[in-house]
Amino acid sequence: MxxxxxxxxxxxxxxxxxxxxxxxxxxxxxxxxxxxxxxxxxxxxxxxxxxxxxxxxxxxxxxxxxxxxxxxxxxxxxxxxxxxxxxxxxxxxxxxxxxxxxxxxxxxxxxxxxxxxxxxxxSPRLTALLFSLGVLKQVVLHDRIKIMGRSSAPHKVAHFLLEMHARLRIHSPDGVLGRFEMPLTQDVIGDAIGLTNVSVSNAMTQLAFEGYCTCQHREVILHEIDKLKEMIGFRDRYFEIDTSWFPQ
Amino acid sequence: MxxxxxxxxxxxxxxxxxxxxxxxxxxxxxxxxxxxxxxxxxxxxxxxxxxxxxxxxxxxxxxxxxxxxxxxxxxxxxxxxxxxxxxxxxxxxxxxxxxxxxxxxxxxxxxxxxxxxxxxxxSPRLTALLFSLGVLKQVVLHDRIKIMGRSSAPHKVAHFLLEMHARLRIHSPDGVLGRFEMPLTQDVIGDAIGLTNVSVSNAMTQLAFEGYCTCQHREVILHEIDKLKEMIGFRDRYFEIDTSWFPQ
DNA sequence: CGATATCTTGATTATGCTCAACGACAGTGG
DNA sequence: CCACTGTCGTTGAGCATAATCAAGATATCG
The missing domain is CATH 2.60.120.10 (Jelly Rolls)
Structure with missing residues (x-):
């Protein structure tokens, strides 16, 4: 204690x-x-x-x-x-x-x-983990470039939210996370995915209208995570990594 | 011999x-x-x-x-x-x-x-180098995300060419490289930076018209590298890396 | 409560996409 | 040497999406 x-x-x-x-x-x-x-x-x-x-x-x-x-x-x-x-x-x-x-x-x-x-x-084991997490970051960047290329504003916003969700759910006890705090303004989100705050707002409205997710009062609620993932072909890179080659 | x-x-x-x-x-x-x-x-x-x-x-x-x-x-x-x-x-x-x-x-x-x-x-030294080149790749991805966000088609194409140039000039004897072979089709370039082949073509035409660079018969000629770099705020990440911390 | 920041909505403009046709060019086979 | 073919690049017309500008509504914080 x-x-x-x-x-x-x-x-x-x-x-x-x-x-x-x-x-x-x-x-x-x-x-x-x-x-x-x-x-x-x-x-x-x-x-x-x-x-x-x-x-x-x-x-x-x-x-x-x-x-x-x-x-x-x-x-x-x-x-x-x-x-x-x-x-x-x-x-x-x-x-x-x-x-x-x-x-x-x-x-x-x-x-x-x-x-x-x-x-x-x-600690070779921790070293290997840090190295792997570095590589993971690179893969995630690839995914982000993929979505930033030629997809609609709603898709970009959806990807942003799903990536955030993927990173945050690691800290959830069972890896399930339906809603989470998200204190970022739409301006910041826009600058992260290459949109204006206006487009982010519109995209959010549309995603909410279609029932995928809502985003109010700094709280994100993902109502239809699986449909959302399927829509944009999202893959969660964060939850599992290959540790089989780690030393010890 | x-x-x-x-x-x-x-x-x-x-x-x-x-x-x-x-x-x-x-x-x-x-x-x-x-x-x-x-x-x-x-x-x-x-x-x-x-x-x-x-x-x-x-x-x-x-x-x-x-x-x-x-x-x-x-x-x-x-x-x-x-x-x-x-x-x-x-x-x-x-x-x-x-x-x-x-x-x-x-x-x-x-x-x-x-x-x-x-x-x-x-070879700890080669290991350190491989690691550093991995990190470098990440930094380059950041730059690419930066340009893919909210910039015009000509800027994206210019960035693409400059990055290519930065990677290729390492193999030039004095690090200077005015022109180089580039066998990629505009389709591939487009898929790399998130544009259609049509937009790539138009952007190329405009860049050529403004005297920055030309791209004909699989050969790229950069007439105004410095102006080009300044226009899009390009930084060459490839030529020099920090090796001071390497072992030995 | 007031002051500021943030979000929403609308009208207009600009940029790039889609579709399509055409021209240039390289490779192939007669 | 010349059609024939397919790829690639260019150009144009119409369309869709997001940027810009601006005003109003809401939320947040001291």
Missing amino acids: SQQERQPTSCLIERMRHYIPLTSQDEQLLRELETDEVTYRPRTRLRFSDDPTHLFVVKSGWVYRFEELEEKRRRVIRIHYPGDIVGLTDVAMKAADGEMMTVTKTVLCPFPKSKLDDIFIN | SQQERQPTSCLIERMRHYIPLTSQDEQLLRELETDEVTYRPRTRLRFSDDPTHLFVVKSGWVYRFEELEEKRRRVIRIHYPGDIVGLTDVAMKAADGEMMTVTKTVLCPFPKSKLDDIFIN
Whole structure:
């Protein structure tokens, strides 16, 4: 009991445990990433490259990563929520560009690259998992490019919601998730999938009218998940990955 | 001399050498990937998942990877040419879906996963490079999503050509490349960036009219690379990567 | 409650899609 | 050498979708 209180739930550990069983050493290595905490208010803009030697774990709250194009044009690269490690992509690249914006009140846990090395050295199994999750991200990007290419606004929005659902349901006890909180504005959604806020609104209205899903008061309800998936040929990449080749 | 004839140029080795110096052992490890050869005729459809335990090195010719959506709709995921390793993404994933299509006469070198393990075990430096090139691919996908979102057809086509140019100039002696062969049809280009062949044609015409570039008889000439890059905010991710953290 | 942000709706415009026809070109076989 | 064929690129007309601009309705938060 007191044990549990000293080691409260970590979304990061929860996430990793979804894919593989963790040894207590693994768990400790992950816990090391969340020792520091910084709290940010909603709608705070963070220069990502302020300290390129540090990565972040999102402990609570929603954050997105974006890039300014011209005036009035932004591109939202990725949406992050609790359990995500931000910055893995840039470890290997020279220029870590892009900025972040908090959506809600947010707690980030910055940690130095070196703690990543600790994982690489001490846990081949966790290393393999991190590598796989990187590859997964790539596959998901392929899917996103697929849908962004030549499909209607409603399809794009549907895909966006389903991808979000796929990522979130990992944290649901039984992997079932009919409704979830989604604090993003339609502006942000639009910038993520290449539509204007107006088109997002219209698409939402239509999806709701056809009974697929509703999206009100920051809450998404997917009434017809399977039909929705079938309509756009959605495949959930997140729930299962191939761990058979992992060491140990 | 006779040495050179017994070990002819390999695009793969050339590519790797662009980023880091290779030991003779590294070189040997890479050469091991190209021991087998299979030749395919133009426009040959290859099921990628025929043998998921094997990867390919493209030795000569152009190939692209695609997925059928509905009838008449395809999505071209990635274009491969000599020196590319195909299938790295799928090593870690359960489902290796998608198919390949040869554009020109093509020589592929299939090799088993295990040879990849040889590299992982024997050359941390090559391993780090392969990892970094994977991350790079992700960054490039971000750029592609960025341009596919909300930009005009000419911008999309320009981006496509510039990305191609960025990948190809690695193999140019001085990194300068004004013109290059490009055997893809406008249909394929369209499926890669989410346009119809008609729109690609119109965009090409306009880009040519404005003096940026021309594209005739399978040859691309970039007259105003810098202006083109500036117009769409293009960044060349391929030429330089951060190797400072590599082992050894 | 008031102030701001967000969402919805409508009218108009622009961009790219669809369908279709035509021309250029390469490869083939007589 | 010349039709014959199929692929590929170009061009045009009409249409569909989403962008833009703008006004009004709702929600959210201090």
